[in-house]
Amino acid sequence: MLSRLNRWALRHIGRDWLDYVASNTMTDFNRRWNDFIWTYDLQAIVVGIQDEAPDVKTITLMPNQLWKCMEPGQYIALNATINGEAVSRYYSLSPMEDDCFTITVKRVKGGKLSNWVHNELQPGMVVGIGQPQGHFCYRQQSKILFICAGAGITPCYSMLKSLLSYHIRPDLAMYAQFGSAQDVIFKDTLQRWRSEGLNLVKALSRPTPEDKASGRYAPTLDVSNIDTLLPDFRERDIYLCGPQGFMDKVVNILKEKGYDLGKLDSERFVAHEIKPLTPADFKAAQAEIYFRHLDRRVQLTEADQGLSLMQIAERHHVPIETGCRQGMCGTCKLILREGDVVGNMLGNAVYLCTAFPASNKLVLDA
Secondary structure: OHHHHHHHHHHHOOHHHHHHHHHHOOOHHHHHHOOOOOOOOOEEEEEEEEEEEOOEEEEEEEEOOOOOOOOOOOEEEEEEEEOOEEEEEEEEOOOOEOOEEEEEEEOOOOOHHHHHHHHOOOOOOEEEEOOOEOOOOOOOOOEEEEEEEHHHHHHHHHHHHHHOOOOOOOEEEEEEEEOOHHHOOOHHHHHHHHHOOOEEEEEEOOOOHHHHHHOOOEOOOOOOOHHHHOOOHHHOEEEEEOOHHHHHHHHHHHHHOOOOHHHEEEEOOOOOOOOOOOOOOOOHHHOEEEEHHHOEEEEOOHHHOOOOHHHHHHHOOOOOOOOOOOOOOOOOEEEEEEOOEEEEEEOOEEEEEEEEEOOOEEEEEO
């Protein structure tokens, strides 16, 4: 009953008015009666659950009045307490529709939260969420190519869905790769978009004999076929998302083909862990980092030994944007113009929170 009441209130009263009313009537009684509205915590009601593919579910969520605005391509933290342990994972958002958004969750072997979502989550349940974050968003380019694989399609799908609703839209293309035909996520929508004229290439890395016989799928991307599958890729800004091995392969293909990696944006789903170089291999006290976009030079000291580029920037009061601090969201990402680093890189993009200096001179730029 309360779930239906909350959904009615959000749709018909609106989040701004609910926020005003709840914040001015925050009593213990009200919080006990309805802790979805009378709360200081951002939460969401599970409105629906849909099977997308084997071990992939799309969850429709309606957030409470504390929700802020979002941009397609951003992500949220989904929070749950599982066997007494607080667990959070990040999932990309779809554009808002009817005051709801969706996240798509792939079951991960041994993954606490993804298995809880698949096994326990039901419509009507309330879950904790974080505010939208991330910079993997459309930046007003005129020609765009989305390259994605598996669950990495979710932020690209979100941006594409939003852009297709524009009256005047950019030139759009997508390459989407999955295991087999049964693994295709958002299958019906992708097919509809293609029939409506979207430049869409679907490829399978593990096609069945039936998949091959259908003739509906392209071979997977490599150096020999990229000019055939994506003939104008050099002219497009590329958004890349997928498993690490897939993204590394795509970057290597683009490098070999002379693509300008400054036009590449990417998002990761897995935290990146790399250890810094030891003093025997790299002495921080001999190094300098130049943040060209800020015109700031930092002379490193012995105290900077073993610190990430993000930690070094913060220690020397260089204003760098931060996000997840796990090498996933790309908020701290800068372009390496000169020098060497070890750790989290994709092309010439350096994720400062999980990368470390490896040469006596570094030049970083936005």
